[in-house]
Amino acid sequence: MVLSRPFVEYLIWGWDNLPRTVLMYYANFISSPEGYFHTVACNADEFRNTTVNHDLHYIAWDNPPMQHPHLLTLADWDGMLASAAPFARKFRRDDPVLDRIDADLLSRAPGMLAPGGWCVGEVPAAGANRTGGDDPCAVVGNAAYVRPGPGAARLKRLVTSLLSEENFRPKQCKVAVVEQHIPAKKVEEHIPSEKVEDHH
Template sequence: MLASLLFSLLYIPTQLSRPINIFNPSKSFIIPKSSKPYPVTFAYLISASRGDTAKLKRTLRALYHPGNSYLIHMDYDAPESEQKEMANFVSSEPVFSKVGNVWIVGKPNLVTYRGPTMLATTLHAMSMLLRIAKWDWFINLSASDYPLVTQDDLIYAFSALPKDLNFIQHSSHLGWKQNKRGKPIIIDPGLHSLNKSEIWWVIKQRTLPTAFKLYTGSAWTILSRSFAEYCIVGWDNLPRTLLLYYTNFVSSPEGYFQTVICNSDDYKNTTLNHDLHYITWDTPPKQHPRSLGLKDYRRMVLSNRPFARKFKQNDHALNKIDRELLKRRHGQFSYGAWCSKSGKRHNNCSDLQSEKYGVLTPGTGSRRLRTLLTKLVSSQNFNKKQCK
């Protein structure tokens, strides 16, 4: 089982034309010669499950930008009708067709909560995006996430950063996770079954490893292209060794990237100990974070973070975020220079202005985010929050 998982990840690039649906544009997007490329770009994996189509459409519109790349993964458990609905949505959107930067995984994976199939899906997406697009950072989100800044804001704020930085929340202080995560052995039926079920628990436990040090943290990360390449086609065996170890690990997405990067001499000093998400938990914490609402709005904005989770479908807080932070109207995209017509201050952001490709119009969100990033990369904080 372990060998088959590793084999499938290693050989994903040779099968790219089949597992991914690429919607051929009816009209090619030609970047004007006068346009400059964007200073940095992002590759997004947006994951969704059964019943998430409405949330997924809204999140994709809020996140969309012609300079970025977007890969959508809908759980294999989602009915065929939902898979087709999303395929029709992507293929029928004129902007997506013109630019050609939104894809859907054509052969989706069965994802088991707390199992390694979620990690396998992330690595699968990274390998696809590395092959089909040029980008600087990889961001994994779910349909329940939502941006708190426009993509113009995000691109502008990140343009001042070294491109080798990795935003990975990490800690070697396992606490209760030592016995609840590090020692149990589990089997994810999603690796070998087409029917979704809970993970299986093995009665016997294992000791903590001595060949490497375990780290834990948030499953939501922003990874540099260099580190993504290391994880997929790394020049030493650490990423593959740890992939085999984490195949039988509870909630492996909360430890794999943390343990890989903090045990790598090449990358351990590139970490910023932050996931750039606004998330709140109950006391004591439950399995899932608390759903956000209007009462959380002020704290979300003051956190200066670019993303928040999780939201219920069409929560009123999303409308407020659209209206006040993203300048996004219903059914349209978030505000950006790429879709702004000259002389129209409050136009609908619904169409691509090709002459504006490469142009940014950052707003207050970029200033909030730059405040946070400046604090994180300051020498006082950066060196203290490296892998310990």
């Protein structure tokens, strides 16, 4: 979840008391962070239309769904890549798919950082077999330099899709409209007498 500065200020100052009320409501939940921010954003008029309905995670569920997502393995590789999501969950500790993510997506050798634009050394191409050697990030260059890789292109494709006309507005928070059903006998009490017609 990405929170904007104005939304975080609203959470802190809570000028209409909604953030505090929702926080008290969620105080007794096991996983309150999973619902708190969404609930506040979708119920605050100022922020309702600023939401994007996607958590940028690739999550695979068993069929029928269990309490937790299924543990991702190498068998899920193609689905993870096709989703273009920058994050995924859940993984078993030391699963081989984590090594493949390091090697093929991050160009990261064991025990080294994932190289970025700020690395002065030569960064091998994604997918190159890296088993050690010189750390390209041992010497830091311009820390503000960004060098987009293939992952950036996938993320751009995902964000463009999320903000498209067919995905953005229709998938934002919905305002529930509650209709009041007034018994027929009482309807006349709510209509000015000159407008009530007798149909007997």
